[in-house]
Amino acid sequence: MTALEVLTRAANAPRAAAPRRGEMLATVLLLGGLAAAPLVASRASVNDLGQALCLGLFAISFNIIFKYSGLLSFGHAAFYGFGAYAAALLLQYDPGVPLILLIPATALATGFLGLLLGHVCVRREGAYFSMTTLAIGAFFATAALKWSAVTGGTDGLDGFMPDTLSVLPFWPLPSPTISQTYWLVLAFLLPAALAAWAVLELTPFGQAVRAVKQNETRAIFLGHDAHLIKLANFTLAAALAGLAGALWAVDNGFVSTDSIDLSFSTTVIIAALIGGSQWYWGPLIGAIVYIAASDWLSALTPHWQIWLGLAFIAMVLAAPGGIAGIAAWVWRNTVARDG
Amino acid sequence: MKLKTKFLATFAAAALAAAPPPARADNSPVVFVAAIIQSGPFKVTDAQNLAGIQFAVRQINAAGGVAGHPIQLDVIDTELNAAATKRKVTDEILSRNAKVIIGASGSDVLKALVAVGQQYQVPVFAFAGEADDMTGPKFQPALFRIAANTSMHAAAIVYAMKQDYPGTKKVFLLNQDYSFGHESETGFKTALQRLDPDVQIVGSVFHPRGAADFSPYLQQIQASGADFVLTSDWGADLIKLLNQANSFGLKPRIGGTFLADPEILKGVGTGAIGDIGADVFQPTIETSRAQAFDRKFHAANAGTATPWATASVGKSYIATELAAYAINQAGSTDFGKIEKALEGLQYASIAGPLTVRACDHQVQIGEATGEVVPANNKPYAFPFIGPALIAPLSAIQVPPAATGNPRCVAGTN
Numbered sequence: 001m002t003a004l005e006v007l008t009r010a011a012n013a014p015r016a017a018a019p020r021r022g023e024m025l026a027t028v029l030l031l032g033g034l035a036a037a038p039l040v041a042s043r044a045s046v047n048d049l050g051q052a053l054c055l056g057l058f059a060i061s062f063n064i065i066f067k068y069s070g071l072l073s074f075g076h077a078a079f080y081g082f083g084a085y086a087a088a089l090l091l092q093y094d095p096g097v098p099l100i101l102l103i104p105a106t107a108l109a110t111g112f113l114g115l116l117l118g119h120v121c122v123r124r125e126g127a128y129f130s131m132t133t134l135a136i137g138a139f140f141a142t143a144a145l146k147w148s149a150v151t152g153g154t155d156g157l158d159g160f161m162p163d164t165l166s167v168l169p170f171w172p173l174p175s176p177t178i179s180q181t182y183w184l185v186l187a188f189l190l191p192a193a194l195a196a197w198a199v200l201e202l203t204p205f206g207q208a209v210r211a212v213k214q215n216e217t218r219a220i221f222l223g224h225d226a227h228l229i230k231l232a233n234f235t236l237a238a239a240l241a242g243l244a245g246a247l248w249a250v251d252n253g254f255v256s257t258d259s260i261d262l263s264f265s266t267t268v269i270i271a272a273l274i275g276g277s278q279w280y281w282g283p284l285i286g287a288i289v290y291i292a293a294s295d296w297l298s299a300l301t302p303h304w305q306i307w308l309g310l311a312f313i314a315m316v317l318a319a320p321g322g323i324a325g326i327a328a329w330v331w332r333n334t335v336a337r338d339g
Numbered sequence: 340m341k342l343k344t345k346f347l348a349t350f351a352a353a354a355l356a357a358a359p360p361p362a363r364a365d366n367s368p369v370v371f372v373a374a375i376i377q378s379g380p381f382k383v384t385d386a387q388n389l390a391g392i393q394f395a396v397r398q399i400n401a402a403g404g405v406a407g408h409p410i411q412l413d414v415i416d417t418e419l420n421a422a423a424t425k426r427k428v429t430d431e432i433l434s435r436n437a438k439v440i441i442g443a444s445g446s447d448v449l450k451a452l453v454a455v456g457q458q459y460q461v462p463v464f465a466f467a468g469e470a471d472d473m474t475g476p477k478f479q480p481a482l483f484r485i486a487a488n489t490s491m492h493a494a495a496i497v498y499a500m501k502q503d504y505p506g507t508k509k510v511f512l513l514n515q516d517y518s519f520g521h522e523s524e525t526g527f528k529t530a531l532q533r534l535d536p537d538v539q540i541v542g543s544v545f546h547p548r549g550a551a552d553f554s555p556y557l558q559q560i561q562a563s564g565a566d567f568v569l570t571s572d573w574g575a576d577l578i579k580l581l582n583q584a585n586s587f588g589l590k591p592r593i594g595g596t597f598l599a600d601p602e603i604l605k606g607v608g609t610g611a612i613g614d615i616g617a618d619v620f621q622p623t624i625e626t627s628r629a630q631a632f633d634r635k636f637h638a639a640n641a642g643t644a645t646p647w648a649t650a651s652v653g654k655s656y657i658a659t660e661l662a663a664y665a666i667n668q669a670g671s672t673d674f675g676k677i678e679k680a681l682e683g684l685q686y687a688s689i690a691g692p693l694t695v696r697a698c699d700h701q702v703q704i705g706e707a708t709g710e711v712v713p714a715n716n717k718p719y720a721f722p723f724i725g726p727a728l729i730a731p732l733s734a735i736q737v738p739p740a741a742t743g744n745p746r747c748v749a750g751t752n
Contacts, residue, residue, distance in 0.1 A: 043433045044433035047426065047429050048426055158450045295426070298415075302416065303378070304416075
């Protein structure tokens, strides 16, 4: 079994038969918990959670291609990094630009980039798609490294965050606290993620995307333009990744090549699969767990990456549904069986 | 009733936990956080820096700590990743009340540290991260840099070349193709123009980082007729360059800003004899203070992965020592008071007398240069840098007006 097949096994894992009721309850608990976190968690935890949210939205965007179109991207960080650099450069150019314009504009620009690149990528599937996205990811990572006049090269971009953040045209936010920044990130993240969820789960477009994934030939016979549908889904994922990158730039106040390099494209795959690719919000859980686990393990041992890697392999082999899959199994065998 | 008692006990425990902590006891530690690469292929680079910091902390604590408090050293793994570093060091400040940050290899990682330091008013003492602009146009007061900047480091190599190879007429510049390599090339050119204007630059080439084969560049160097090669290559690239230059039979010697490192030279052997390195500190500085430091460090670290003092050990030791000295001078861990104590501070370090320039917080000190000499067990059993020749500050200093830092240009020296 090739590595690609092992990873794809997670995308094709049987969908948990847990009832919608369980998923809805988990979603409400998760999103409510995230919104209330600054009220109960320490400032350090909120700081970590802010970064985890950005990685989480990025992982959701990766999973939109992986789960709904069955395509494994190895270069998704290109869109995240593009969004991060674009937001940083726009703030550098005009520190007074309101976030309500900056963040959506960055997402739209990244979506447009996704539309252009997706036109090439989604023509092929399997390893060909993965390798094409890998090449695109490598191109953007190299460009960020080499085009130092714009990106700052290895030094990155810093000092672009204004002292007073403009949220709305007439709503300045002087020296935002960690909690305020966190809620700002959440205020952009949640509507965007929920909108994407609604599009994919509640609209005929979402059904068409799933139909193309399940049997492309049959979908074409039914009158769907498979290429266009995959391209639209790819564009949607790219836009969300760009939005995550822009939010990360605002939350972090610093952008470097870490946000666009190839290893970050791997990190997002790990986060998505740890959380569980079959539940829409699973990758968000995976991102939180990934950051918490990497910080905790790195404080314990310099060899933490080995342990994290072993845990990931064990998860893919034993529980391809990830944390969400385990939770669904527990739900099915306890609450759902009793009720 | 029992349930009510249990509830009240739980409530009382929760209220106690939420209550503000008692006033800090006199012997409560001051947390220093060291940002070190502890995982990945660059781990070796920072092992020396960590050894220097740990040695300094042990000595400072043995002497009574800082302002009457012992130092608690927390180490975070930067992963050579700016975002992870920023997250971890912020956690250290918010949850552990860290008062000093010491770091870090990688200019982007150092910038992340400075961004956090600036936000929470915690000083950052830098043993590495040489980008000129950090103390220049992009200066942030939280940064105090012990490492030389790129221009000073390049100038020290050019100075040593002029002293050790006075007959040099033609030089070739070979650097890695990324922002640091380009900045170093500019530094070499500026230093040559200032220190040795008669020397002709017969070629300048940038190679990709991680290049496997240097023979095309070696052929260019040979064909150019250069007498000397200046490079800012580091790590595996520098080892490959030196080894392949030796196999190729390259005649001109090499001056490298990161050459004076036992991790580099032990892998090259006799092929490096005659090459030149430079840094703020060298274990071969022949002052009694430096020699005493070497002996004490070896006595404490014999049998470890870093048995002898190195350039990195020295810089990270000075960074830690300077942080402690500043807190003692300020009598407080308050950033404003530490900054005031440091600006313009003159201090007798193990590498010699240094000054913390007030306008840009760049430590001003001459650099210890040296030529690789045959193995003499001083201290290594392989060819290493010989007796240090100090490139004086006057030869390598970047004048305040040339830094691009508005405070320096305005005349705050």
